[in-house]
Amino acid sequence: MKIPMLNLVKQYENLKSEIDQAINEVLTSGEYILGSKVQEFERNIADYLGARHAIGVASGSDALLLSLHALGIGKGDKVAVPSFTFFATAGAVSRLGACPVFIDIEPDTYNLDLHQLEEKCQEDKGIKAVIPVHLFGLPVDMENLMAVAERYGLYVVEDACQAIDADIYLDKSQTVRKAGTIGHAGCFSFFPSKNLGGYGDGGLIVTDDDHLAEKIRMLRVHGARPKYYHSVVGYNSRLDTLQAAVLNVKLKYLPEWTAKRRKVASSYNEEIKKHGLDRWLKYPAILPGHVFHQYVIETEKRDELSQFLKEKGIATAVYYPLPLHLQKCFAELGYKEGDLKNSERAAKRVLALPIDPELTEEEISYIVKSIKEFFTV
Secondary structure, eight states, rough: OOSSSSOHHHHHHHHHHHHHHHHHHHHHHHHOBBBBBHHHHHHHHHHHTSSSSSEEEEEEEHHHHHHHTTOOOOOOEEEEESSSOOTHHHHHHHHHHEEEEEOOOOOTTOOHHHHHHHHHHHOOOTTTOOOOOOOGGGGHHHHHHHHHHHHTTTTTEEOOTTTTTTTEETTTTTTTEETSSSSEEEEOOOOOSEEEEEOOOOEEEEEEEEEOOOOOOHHHTBBBSTOOOSOOOBBOOOHHHHHHHHHHHHHHTHHHHHHHHHHHHHHHHHHHTTGGGOOOOTTTOOOOTOOOSEEEOOOTTTHHHHHHHTTTTHHHHHSSSGGGGGGGGGGGOOOOSSHHHHHHHHHHEEEOOOTTTTOOOOHHHHHHHHHHHHOOO
């Protein structure tokens, strides 16, 4: 068998007529920058997520950057971020001249350790914001995080780039909100491999704050309002109209894809337990709201297992091989190995398995049996 991490070609073939029509409508309209399809998608995604405003930008990375900028984060400010995440989370902080304060993760969820966050806020009154990352599609405990943020006066920018459609349960499950809609701003990525992906880069910011939304809309067009009149220095960061047209088509399939991802994850877990592989590896729980952008296992023999599966035709990926506090570009911050042990341990052990929504039971069985073969032969 040949099993990719995600079969985007097959996904396109399934939606070809709708996608082609949507793209053709853009090409024949002549509206290529911030056209009506962008406005349509912004309305649709805002309604879907339950947000007052949705602003399309050029990428998930830009979504983080513009959100922090609009909140006034700049030179000399400190922003708490998890060390175990994609680089863009901390990169946006540094690009504004602010300083990332790296926080360790919870070993089971891979999400921000809220106890350590509070300890850091007690120690350092210079922390002005926090970026909780809903890593791999599992939401952070936002109810408790918002309580910490309120105690210390922190802005909250949710990095939901891997967690579109994830549910967050508040008030002891009496209230359900979508990931990205609880903090001051929420950021999403439409990178092709995301649960809702375009055919290139794209991003989104959601907020319920009218003033913040207006600032972000201005920042994405070089800080101009009206056109050619610049009150601030902004960016060229607009969601491409072609991408918006594609995303409009895909959005209506998102609930179905989310359900299928959760089913794939459940099937993995059942197969792993059936074959007794929990003796050799750690696998994710099926927790409420998880949308499984990635299905990640842990093992001490991560690299050897990855190579073995590659020889079996099974794609895998490592997210992420080096935590951010140990990256060369952040060396001047003075972190050293051993400072954030959970992040460092995860970086040495995590392995993502294929998580295509259309993955068959036969393919899942083949993957798990191949893993068993590695550990038992």
